Amino acid sequence: MSVLVVGSIALDTVKTPVEEHTDQLGGSASYAALGASFFTPVQLVGVVGDDFPESEFDFWKSHQIDASGVQRAEGKTFRWSGEYAWDLNTRETKSVALNVFENFEPALPANFRETAFVLLANIAPSLQSHVLDQMKRPHFVVADTMDLWIETTRKDLDALLPRIDLLILNDSEARQMTNNTSLIRAGREIRRMGPKYVAVKKGEHGALLFGPDDFFSCGAYPLEDIHDPTGAGDTFAGGVAGYLAGKGDGEVDFRQLRRALIYGSVLASFNVEAFSMDRMRSLTNDEIEERYEMFKLMSQFEVLE
């Protein structure tokens, strides 16, 4: 089944202690759509300016990403620029120019409105709700969020939560949202705010998944070298939603969600190995499966051959 991905599309300028790259494809929807596309056809909704490279549309096409929901507006594409500290663990936003993204209101093409799986990549929760308003009873809705929305548009976020099936957020956001330092308590508390499932990302420590009756914990792929952490969270969300949609039978259970989290982690681990989406552009499904097998080997302690 297809997955509808809505979010930001940007041109990023990213500086690490070793490298700097200008106007690379970025934005939550770009990363998420690419992540999902390894498992299933993607319908992408977003906005770009008249300076956006046509070649990226060709790239999307070659990756089973239907970009007919990407509007080309007059003006410049959303620009973001950030710089990472020496250990790549913290980053500073150097500049943000919303440009055409400032007045973005996601409008879904008619043939996108009955899509069964939806990934609301990281954008303002009011826009995420606006997407759901246009949908005809989607089967499974995944939403990503960030500290900014928890801080500035909490009411909008609270209104969105009961409408989604899986909320993805990181550890500091989970603590921020609940004023609770225990991630176990925080995850369970967020579930009570509406989402059936909550995934808490912990960076190098992996991720936790909370369901009505189940709990799952997984580690992160042991990478020694990280080149650019930008988009790791979006890629993770894309991998999760794409895997769930790609499974095919439509039903989502905790067992599939466990695997989806691992596939999300696998994709995110590839994404940070190079700048922007460079590693993902050449990634193959065989490489994904190989790393998934590695995850099995590094996680299992009982059922081993």
Next chain:
Amino acid sequence: MSVLVVGSIALDTVKTPVEEHTDQLGGSASYAALGASFFTPVQLVGVVGDDFPESEFDFWKSHQIDASGVQRAEGKTFRWSGEYAWDLNTRETKSVALNVFENFEPALPANFRETAFVLLANIAPSLQSHVLDQMKRPHFVVADTMDLWIETTRKDLDALLPRIDLLILNDSEARQMTNNTSLIRAGREIRRMGPKYVAVKKGEHGALLFGPDDFFSCGAYPLEDIHDPTGAGDTFAGGVAGYLAGKGDGEVDFRQLRRALIYGSVLASFNVEAFSMDRMRSLTNDEIEERYEMFKLMSQFEVLE
């Protein structure tokens, strides 16, 4: 097979935001020995003062802990006192009185010197080496350490490392030891300092295990309520060493080490549920196995029934 446990034996006074308890059984060897005793007979070596309660010797006896290596010296037992911050994540040492522990030199009874498994619980690395000097080619040596020794007696620690099979330390200590923020790099680097295996504990994030060819990552048991974190690390080390020794065939491979880490985590998760060793005193093997099963359920994503 038996496991020899050497370390500190103390009477702790611990204060949390909710409770305070005075002169409770504590010390690295006390926690580690109890942890190990659920899997195998333990030989305990340490020192106590003339104020140490005789009842604890009875307790050890009832838990297959042979305390004939515990010297009773003239003077007071080692006292430690600490207070935890509101979230129980940080603690402050309020007072330390070494007392009889100040001149402690572990002397192994003759019948302890051929024991196959050794756990050097957290004490000065020179004392840990002194224990090994008295042993007849132990089969597998586990050592625990702490920030204090990395900082103040690094040479002694470096001399010990090639003599041990498994080093256990926590994440901040691994970073401190290598000046490397990446735990993956840090763990691999510490292996190159001597120990065949390195286990890095990450508190609520679980643990990592590094071997010559293998890597293992596990989560922590999802506890909502922690009452007293004191001794969690020592109990973990005890559970690991006890499980390995209790397996019986003597050979230790990566597969057993994976399970040993889970059992260590299980025991540590029980230990923090009550003050001092109170939870551990009533713990049963059935409860341990039940929680081990929970670990399986929360960790596995592929081979599920």
